[in-house]
Amino acid sequence: MxxxxxxxxxxxxxxxxxxxxxxxxxxxxxxxxxxxxxxxxxxxxxAMPRSTIAAKAKPLPHGVYTPVVTLYKAGDPDQDVDHDAMYKQCQALVNAGMHGLVYLGTNGELALLTAPERKAILETAVRAVKDLNKPDYPIVAGISAQSTKETIMNAKDAASAGANFALLLPPSYWAKALSSDAHLSYFRAVADASPIPIVIYNFPGVTAGVDLDSDQLTALASHPNIVAVKLTCGNVGKLTRLTSKFTHEQFGVFGGSSDYLLPTLHAGGSGCVTGMGNIFPASTSGVYDLWKAGKIQEAKDLQDDVANAEWACKKGIACTKYGAWYYLGRDLGLADESTWEMRQPYQPLGDAMKKWTLETLGVLEKAEKERPWRS
Known part of the structure; x- marks a missing residue:
């Protein structure tokens, strides 16, 4: 028996x-x-077997992070970055309860920005959080490039701008020419040279199908300067295999969206990085805050609405930016819609998609305004 x-x-x-x-x-x-x-x-x-690797000197803090969208000067045919707008945007996201911000990621249009623009965006963000008397607030910088040399240069630029973590995709331009060993060597070489800790970014949708598996991630987790992974692959099995092996202090495991944030937390994950935070920062961070407070049913109720609203973000960055303009930007005095459009050659949404986006996101509008979990 x-x-x-x-x-x-x-x-x-x-x-x-x-x-x-x-x-x-x-x-x-x-x-x-x-x-x-x-x-x-x-x-x-x-009893689950745990890795014996040492805790990292500087783990990525738990919580919900927003991959911040990049804003451009209204009516400017060159679409220069609007740093005044991004300063306001940064402070609004922090004040709404976001636990950290990611710049120069996929939503931040890293691939469409010049190196000087990238560094200037980070400097603006660091200045904005310091002006809120939050000098240690997590600012994560995307540093992805196709060569080890350029990636290391990006890491050093990010550190000199004041970012305290770096987000890194696997190289993928000649994806079929890169073996598993090549990918592992790439991450280790960058981590060896980076002045700031590395967060692995696994997103097959933007890396020609390159999808790091749990064995590869487990191998990389042993590096003292690789502190976490963002799983935008959405593979919950992979997430659970990693959380079964590592504590947060050894290797943080973050989901790549907020529609499965609560399952991520229940599985031992550390939080998520979600484009939804650009639109409804209080609600997305609220799921984590309620869970942490032990208010599981309230967290579940809010999670349901977050998951349904996030369907709009799955349709692309243009939808995310349009929602961010409508539900956040106008309240910040950033009412010109062109500020929130993607950089060319990417085109604004058509009227039908705009209507669908707002209808889909609308399930969270009331919660975001009232924020009953903070009363």
């Missing part, structure tokens, strides 16, 4: 701790040596 497990518990920010409720059937007494022996064996089987 083996004991029957009834549940397990996730202590916030801690590893999963098995909790066994032992069912003692009729005719089996508590002093039965056979039953006790089976109970001990069963409990040992539940």
């Amino acid at each position: 083996r004991p029957r497990i009834s549940s397990y518990t996730l202590l916030h920010s801690k590893p999963l701790i098995p909790c066994v409720c032992i069912y003692i059937p009729p005719r089996v007494t508590t002093n039965s040596s056979q039953f006790i022996t089976h109970s001990i064996i069963f409990i040992k089987e539940l």
